Amino acid sequence: MSSAKPTLDDLRIERRPEAPRSSNKSGLIVGVLVLAALGTAAFWWKGQTKVIEVETSLARKSGGSTAADRSVLHGSGYVTARREATVSAKVTGKVLEVLFEEGLKVKEGQVLARLDDSNIKTALAIAQAQLESTRLMVDETRAQLKQADEEFKRAAELTKLKIDSQSDLDKAESDALALRARLARQQLDITTADRTVAQWRQQIEDMVIRSPFDGVVTTKDAQPGEMISPVSAGGGFTRTGICTVVDMNSLEIELDVNESYIGRVQPSQPAEATLDAYPDWSIPCKVIAIIPTADRQKSTVKVRVGFVQLDPRILPDMSVKVSFLETTNASAATVNAVLVPKTAVQNQNGSDVVFLLHNGHAERCAVSVSDTQGDDSVLRAGVTVGEKVIVNAPAGLKDGVAVREKMP
Numbered sequence: 001m002s003s004a005k006p007t008l009d010d011l012r013i014e015r016r017p018e019a020p021r022s023s024n025k026s027g028l029i030v031g032v033l034v035l036a037a038l039g040t041a042a043f044w045w046k047g048q049t050k051v052i053e054v055e056t057s058l059a060r061k062s063g064g065s066t067a068a069d070r071s072v073l074h075g076s077g078y079v080t081a082r083r084e085a086t087v088s089a090k091v092t093g094k095v096l097e098v099l100f101e102e103g104l105k106v107k108e109g110q111v112l113a114r115l116d117d118s119n120i121k122t123a124l125a126i127a128q129a130q131l132e133s134t135r136l137m138v139d140e141t142r143a144q145l146k147q148a149d150e151e152f153k154r155a156a157e158l159t160k161l162k163i164d165s166q167s168d169l170d171k172a173e174s175d176a177l178a179l180r181a182r183l184a185r186q187q188l189d190i191t192t193a194d195r196t197v198a199q200w201r202q203q204i205e206d207m208v209i210r211s212p213f214d215g216v217v218t219t220k221d222a223q224p225g226e227m228i229s230p231v232s233a234g235g236g237f238t239r240t241g242i243c244t245v246v247d248m249n250s251l252e253i254e255l256d257v258n259e260s261y262i263g264r265v266q267p268s269q270p271a272e273a274t275l276d277a278y279p280d281w282s283i284p285c286k287v288i289a290i291i292p293t294a295d296r297q298k299s300t301v302k303v304r305v306g307f308v309q310l311d312p313r314i315l316p317d318m319s320v321k322v323s324f325l326e327t328t329n330a331s332a333a334t335v336n337a338v339l340v341p342k343t344a345v346q347n348q349n350g351s352d353v354v355f356l357l358h359n360g361h362a363e364r365c366a367v368s369v370s371d372t373q374g375d376d377s378v379l380r381a382g383v384t385v386g387e388k389v390i391v392n393a394p395a396g397l398k399d400g401v402a403v404r405e406k407m408p
Helices: 022-050 119-159 168-208
Strands: 052-058 071-080 084-087 092-100 111-115 208-210 215-220 243-246 251-260 268-276 283-295 300-307 319-325 339-340 344-347 350-359 361-366 370-373 378-380 386-389 403-404
Touching: 052 350, 119 168, 168 208, 251 283, 251 319, 268 300, 339 386
Parallel strands: 052 403
Antiparallel strands: 052 386, 071 251, 071 319, 084 243, 092 111, 111 208, 215 243, 251 300, 268 283, 268 319, 283 300, 339 378, 344 350, 350 361, 350 386, 370 378
């Protein structure tokens, strides 16, 4: 029996493929799910923090009818207050207390300061004591008069009975009449003393300085310890006022117009004012009145111009330039209109709005559209010249969303 020789193939070990373990398969599925969740969260976070790029355009002033085109006369003047008062006391006195500072808004009748009233209070106490003494004297005289009337009646009866003489009756009558006259005089003394008390009380009230009307305190002219007087007295050591109060609702413009051109100015004529402090701000105005007298030395006529709408930036004594406009053209509000592209205006819930680019965020702003000029909308309110408006705003753009200007 022959045997085959061993070969290298006989030494190979056969290995069967092992079946995959179930635990490894489950781990793989969990890993895939975790990675998917992380990817979704990263995509959502990226969408939430994404800065939207937008196109912008500068709001510009309407050039259809500028104030320069419509101006018939230019002038310069100052902002003045129609109601302005230097508040002082009715009497001379020393300031005891000051209850205001510059810039304080005050109401009519509000206490601004108090003067020293110690001497007046002493005089009031004396007057009240005299009044009380006079009343007691009246009570005493009434009692005496009652007794004198009784004596007179008895004397009259005794005289009829021939017991008393006529002289006794005359004396009793005289005493009664004298007491009645004394009572009348003392009653008048009560009236006098009562009015004296009222006078001293009024003087105490005069030591309290109150605001004459609603306004703002612009100057503080005295401090506690100083003397003030309604008239100039005592040289430079006596103040004539405690403060100045200005009614900010009465601000207007006063300017002098050369009498050669006063014919170009009419009552209620529209005008445009520009404060030297804000040269890019055009303020709608109108002529209030033309003072019917001329300055002989300057050959000018004073004109009062009122603001259509007051603004906190307008302050008394500011320098201002005024352009008087033609009355046949558009109103001063149209002159001050702002132009923005039509694509910047959206209608939301029946209202016209635009989105402004402000500090890297979209800011929703309600506007009032008055007209259109070509591809532009004319806005009467809501946007000022120089602000950046977003044009072709993306759908769903909301107020406060982070945006940035698209680079050209």
